[in-house]
Amino acid sequence: xxxxxxxxxxxxxxxxxxxxxxxxxxxxxxxxxxxxxxxxxxxxxxxxxxxxxxxxxxxxxxxxxxxxxxxxxxxxxxxxxxxxxxxxxxxxxxxxxxxxxxxxxxxxxxxxxxxxxxxxxxxxxxxxxxxxxxxxxxxxxxxxxxxxxxxxxxxxxxxxxxxxxxxxxxxxxxxxxxxxxxxxxxxxxxxxxxxxxxxxxxxxxxxxxxxxxxxxxxxxxxxxxxxxxxxxxxxxxxxxxxxxxxxxxxxxxxxxxxxxxxxxxxxxxxxxxxxxxxxxxxxxxxxxxxxxxxxxxxxxxxxxxxxxxxxxxxxxxxxxxxxxxxxxxxxxxxxxxxxxxxxxxxxxxxxxxxxxxxxxxxxxxxxxxxxxxxxxxxxxxxxxxxxxxxxxxxxxxxxxxxxxxxxxxxxxxxxxxxxxxxxxxxxxxxxxxxxxxxxxxxxxxxxxxxxxxxxxxxxxxxxxxxxxxxxxxxxxxxxxxxxxxxxxxxxxxxxxxxxxxxxxxxxxxxxxxxxxxxxxxxxxxxxxxxxxxxxxxxxxxxxxxxxxxxxxxxxxxxxxxxxxxxxxxxxxxxxxxxxxxxxxxxxxxxxxxxxxxxxxxxxxxxxxxxxxxxxxxxxxxx
Numbered sequence: 001x002x003x004x005x006x007x008x009x010x011x012x013x014x015x016x017x018x019x020x021x022x023x024x025x026x027x028x029x030x031x032x033x034x035x036x037x038x039x040x041x042x043x044x045x046x047x048x049x050x051x052x053x054x055x056x057x058x059x060x061x062x063x064x065x066x067x068x069x070x071x072x073x074x075x076x077x078x079x080x081x082x083x084x085x086x087x088x089x090x091x092x093x094x095x096x097x098x099x100x101x102x103x104x105x106x107x108x109x110x111x112x113x114x115x116x117x118x119x120x121x122x123x124x125x126x127x128x129x130x131x132x133x134x135x136x137x138x139x140x141x142x143x144x145x146x147x148x149x150x151x152x153x154x155x156x157x158x159x160x161x162x163x164x165x166x167x168x169x170x171x172x173x174x175x176x177x178x179x180x181x182x183x184x185x186x187x188x189x190x191x192x193x194x195x196x197x198x199x200x201x202x203x204x205x206x207x208x209x210x211x212x213x214x215x216x217x218x219x220x221x222x223x224x225x226x227x228x229x230x231x232x233x234x235x236x237x238x239x240x241x242x243x244x245x246x247x248x249x250x251x252x253x254x255x256x257x258x259x260x261x262x263x264x265x266x267x268x269x270x271x272x273x274x275x276x277x278x279x280x281x282x283x284x285x286x287x288x289x290x291x292x293x294x295x296x297x298x299x300x301x302x303x304x305x306x307x308x309x310x311x312x313x314x315x316x317x318x319x320x321x322x323x324x325x326x327x328x329x330x331x332x333x334x335x336x337x338x339x340x341x342x343x344x345x346x347x348x349x350x351x352x353x354x355x356x357x358x359x360x361x362x363x364x365x366x367x368x369x370x371x372x373x374x375x376x377x378x379x380x381x382x383x384x385x386x387x388x389x390x391x392x393x394x395x396x397x398x399x400x401x402x403x404x405x406x407x408x409x410x411x412x413x414x415x416x417x418x419x420x421x422x423x424x425x426x427x428x429x430x431x432x433x434x435x436x437x438x439x440x441x442x443x444x445x446x447x448x449x450x451x452x453x454x455x456x457x458x459x460x461x462x463x464x465x466x467x468x469x470x471x472x473x474x475x476x477x478x479x480x481x482x483x484x485x486x487x488x489x490x491x492x493x494x495x496x497x498x499x500x501x502x503x504x505x506x507x508x509x510x511x512x513x514x515x516x517x518x519x520x521x522x523x524x525x526x527x528x529x530x531x532x533x534x535x536x537x538x539x540x541x542x543x544x545x546x547x548x549x550x551x552x553x554x555x556x557x558x559x560x561x562x563x564x565x566x567x568x569x570x571x572x573x574x575x576x577x578x579x580x581x582x583x584x585x586x587x588x589x590x591x592x593x594x595x596x597x598x599x600x601x602x603x604x605x606x607x608x609x610x611x612x613x614x615x616x617x618x619x620x621x622x
Contacts, residue, residue: 017340027619044119061547073123074293078542078584080456084612085304086583087326088593089316093276093309098256100188101198107307109165109603110281111264112243115157115181117142121367126585129602130351131406132590136234142290142605143176143244143265144221151210152228152319152545155237157181159219162286170248171263173286176550178215179391185213185245196447202241206232206512228545235510267300267608291609300608320346323622326612327586327593329577336576345620347581356400356506357456359449359463359568364528367445368496374565375424376435380470381463383571390462391573399425399569400506401562402514403554406572410551412513412558419476420436423564425569433472444471451476452484461500488525498526505561506572512555515541518566524545529566582617584611 001379056552087128096102099112115370118129119140127138141147145160159178185191189196189207194491194586209226212433225233248261256262259279262270267289268281293298308325310316317335319325321343329351331339336348359370359377368374378399383472387397402412414422451460457478464474479487481500488498504527505508507514515538516522518529546552561567577588585606586593592606 002403013029014110022396028568030469039486040222050172074121076614080291080294080301080584080611081614082301083609084301084305084617085294085306086607086610086612086613087306087308087324089310089319089325089328089346090279090307091216091309091311091313091316094259094273094279095275095471096257097259097270098245098250099241100245100255101202101257102200103518105281107270107281107600107603108262108264108607109266109268109600110305111262111266111284111604112239112245112333113142113264113266114242114601115142115605116140116238116246117145117148117257118589118602120605120609126258129589129592130356130587133402133407133508133510134238136231139234143181148228149233154231155223155225155233155533155539157221157223157237159221160288161219165265165358166263166269166284167286168269169262170252171246176265177218178221179218180244180247181248182215182219184214185242187250188241196424206236210434212415219580227542228239229512229542231544231547231550232512232542235512248533263593266604268305268604277309278581279307279309281307281576285610289608301611305607311402325585327577327579329575329588329593331576331578333391333573336578337392337618339578346580349577349579351577352404352503352508352572352574353506353591354408354508354590355404355502356572357459357501357570358400358499358503359570359603360500360504360527361568362494362496362498362526362528362532363488363546363566365495367439367441369437371565372435372439373441374568376432376439376470377467377568378425378565379428379435379470379569380472381431381570381587383425384427386459386462387571390459391571395571395573397571399562400503400572401558401569402505402517403511403558404506404572410554412555412562417559417562421559424565429470436471441471444473446473446475447496448477449499450488450494451478451482451498452481453478454501456500456501489524492526492528494526502568503570507570511550512541515557518561527566531566533560555557580617581620582613582620582622583610584613 037471053215053487071260089129090107093105097108099108104542105120116139118134122138129138143160143161143163144157147155147157147304150156159176159181161337163169164173166177183193185207186195188199189204189210190196191207191210191213209232210223211226212222213221223237227233245256249261253261259270259273265288267284267287269284271282272280281304283303287299291299293445308319308622310319314329317331317339321339322330339346340348361374361377363369379467383399385395387393387395397406398414401412403474405413436442447567449460451457455475460476464476467474484500488494504517504524505515517524518527518531519538520530520535534557537553537560541550541553544553580588589602589606593600593601
């Protein structure tokens, strides 16, 4: 580090000016980078106003949602600069580059693209893309330019013209066409074209409802479906297993699992990979894309992306503190507070987790097959106190049901609950003891919980003490994540309680998949819920013909889940994204950079559009 005291005043002024300039003209400060944990703001409300429910309306998502008579919201931002390098961290070795074989695509989203992406012209104060779910209002075309339902069962996509595969053999820079889309979907899901068996990691799922997928001309893809549910079609087409690989590469090599065969249409090219150490990507000089905010600017801005493979979180945090990494997300409150003290120049954003934390009882065995027992366990826990003390006020104090409270317009948020339901979730140990007595356990009972070691053991100890106060004595058995998954999620060998880092409530992914969570025999239904009403909700959702019908069904499913207490709700904490002040354009976009878990689904999209303020970086001595 080469900073000196002489630079301190200039650095502070520079950082403040950039923060202020990056804010929208809106009065909201929900996505403004913060400097103190105690004033951490919510990421911008994820507004999800309804899309047109008619199935013949044409959708064009480009720049129309962001302009006004006064100009564009980004006009007050600093103008992007070209050049520089972005250094990121991934927590595991990178071993596969073909989405056909590996659902977690790791860094391959830097060179592989999808049909749909996020809308770069939407202000973060309107929608920050901080959730996994992208409502159809805020989806833009990436490889497609426009799309529409020509009738309730026919979905047509128009391929953007002028897109080319990277100029690497055997693709050699040829134009990307509709036939490439059909070939990829046929291969991934076994829909035809000589592919009778789909990917081993991507279940055909809703693609089984596709009756035909054709490319009638060079720039048009026509899909017909055995459903009139528009949300189902959107969710399926926009799904995570839809990265498009080069057909010639697969035909030549059989697959593209070797990193030397990485070819796509995206903004970056994989130049080098050292197993267990690092991966280096360089800008694609022939990339087709231009900045939607500055249409004259060809993308990408940054010359090089370097991924450091750092499995140990403490080591990665040390690299962030010493400015060797530009961005890390998924950081706990405790670690973010530490870095706030040691490195106040590093900017922070609080982002709600994609699921609530909870305690998961087996609903098919005693005593948890009695709803009174499950309700008693819920009433034994003081959620507001946990929110204010353990989470330092950074988590909302509300219990969760099926859908995240952050998915505005969907589900059944706590503020809308009737009082009798709120009472079932209020801290009331006296009522909890009475319910246990009614269920035949006047002295409580003994139980154990199988906990994933990646979860929060300190929180679990707090829950244990609350349970003990009403006579429920809970032993904690900790397993590493792989063992936990084999024992609980796959083997169903646990006989009482389970808990993992991301729970089964407060979900922020696609609505249709939320209906599945508690359906009989669903793979992640390790709570062993088997309820005809829940199964009926999913069946009705599949048959829905409008978005309004879907929203009503999900609202009712949420209330049913809340009243049945299938799962004991804790809270939805925030995780924190920490980034260097010279990184411009980043506003906490979910799944865009982190290599942890599901992979950076929008890595190439955002990495092409963010930029490095190299003057600031140099002034700060780096």
